[in-house]
Amino acid sequence: MLSIIDHLPPGLLEVTPVQLNQVLTGPTLIHLKGRREPPLFISVLLHGDEITGFLALQALLRRYTERGLPRSLSLFIGNVAAACDGCRRFDTQPDYNRIWKGGDTPEHAMAQQILEKMREREVFACVDAHNNTGLNPHYACITHLEQGFLHLASLFSRTVVYFQRPENVLSRAFGDLCPSITVECGQPCTKYSVSHTLEFLEACLHLSEIPQHPVDDIDLYHTIATVRVPAKLSFGFGDCQRELCLIANLDHLNFQExxxxxxxxxxxxxxxxxxxxxxxxxxxxxxQYFKVDKQEIRTICPVIPAMFTVNEQAIRQDCIGYLMERLKKGVQDLSWTRPPK
Structure with a gap:
């Protein structure tokens, strides 16, 4: 199901995400030659409605139509079918950011094929671009607390989130090959989300190496839990008549203690x-985190939400969001430890 090519298909830099089926037949891995090797890997549209990465990638490549790339690129354009429909994914599809470990679907096999191709190419670094459905700052996510990962993340934002679950996401799989991050580029279709992501990709493209000295000026968080709605419950927001009524401004709680x-x-x-x-x-x-008191769901300990959303489809297909804690850097070494309670 994966197409692998070594050129830009005609029209790719002009089409909108919903027009991608005019130039691509499906998920596509594109290898482009640049002055430096090994290649930078950029992934976009793992979720079809998260379009900022694709728009920024188009803008980046337009800058180099008349001149050579500073570094070779390997570009993965993911769920083309969902992008053409303007949705995250179809109910008949697995989540394209949950196929990178285990599994026996054609999509899982595709993910392993991509990993093997990039292992052969000794990939330089990996960037997976996403959007949020709720209100969040722009931030980067890492799965390894190593300086290369932290430096790459700090190029995008001083807000960095370390996580271990889900285990089957792209950035975690690529973390075994190279410094690898997910960039969460705010909500789609905003000028700043595209311009910020574009300048970050440009900076990555010009890196001769990824620094290994300690990173200090970041706010580091650790994802400790995922919050979901049970499948059997109906839910809505505000003053609704569903079994579970979440507060209307749930996403306004993100990145606050x-x-x-x-x-x-x-x-x-x-x-x-x-x-x-x-x-x-x-x-x-x-x-450990919530209780029901007189039908009201309340926190029972301090906690920091991230990616809480009011998008019902995103909640059904994935989760409400995540719970985090702050991390602080160890003084004597490169380890990171939980702050005292």
């Missing part, structure tokens, strides 16, 4: 299952 007792929603039925909160080890830890 919520005090004990913060209201997140109301449960309109008698049930002990309202959230499914899973930690890094896959354990259900809902009771």
């Amino acid at each position: 919520l005090p004990v007792g913060t209201l997140l929603g109301k449960l309109n039925i008698s049930s002990e299952q309202y959230f499914e909160v899973v930690d890094e080890k896959g354990h259900n830890v809902t009771a």
Whole structure:
């Protein structure tokens, strides 16, 4: 199902994401020669409605139509079919950012094919570009607390999130090959999200090497749990008649430390299952973070949300968002430790 080519298809730099089927037949890996090797890997449109990365990539490549690339590029344009429909993914498809470990679908086989091709090319670094459906700052995500990863992330934002789950995302798989990050470029279709991502990709393209000295000027967070809605529950936002009513401005809580007792929603039925909160080890830890009191769902400890969304489709297909804690850097070494409670 994967096309691998060594040139830009005619029209690729002009089409909109919903027109991609005019120039691509499906997921496509494009190798472009530049002055430096090995190649920088850039992934866009793993989710079809997260278009900032693709728009920034088009703008980047237009800058070099009349001159050579500073470094070779390997570009993966992911869920073309979903992009043409303007959706995250089809219900009949796996999530293109959950296929990079295990699995027996054609999409999982495609992911392993891409990893093997980039291993052969001794990939320089990996950037996977995404958007958020909720209100979040622009930030970078890493799966390894190594200086190369931290430096690459700090080029995009001083806000950096370290995570270990989900285990089957692209940036984690590429982390075994090279410094690898996910960039969360805010909401799609904003000028700043495209311009910021464009300048970051430009900076990556001109790197001769990735520094290894310590990175200091960042705000580092650690994702400790994923929050989902049980599949059997109906849900909505605000003053609704669904079984679970989340607060209308849920995404306004992102990247703020919520005090004990913060209201997140109301449960309109008698049930002990309202959230499914899973930690890094896959354990259900809902009771460690939330409780229901007089039908109201409230926090029972301080916590920092990220990527909380009010997009119902994103919640059904993925999650409400994540819970985080702050990390601080060790003084004597490169380790990172939790701050004291």
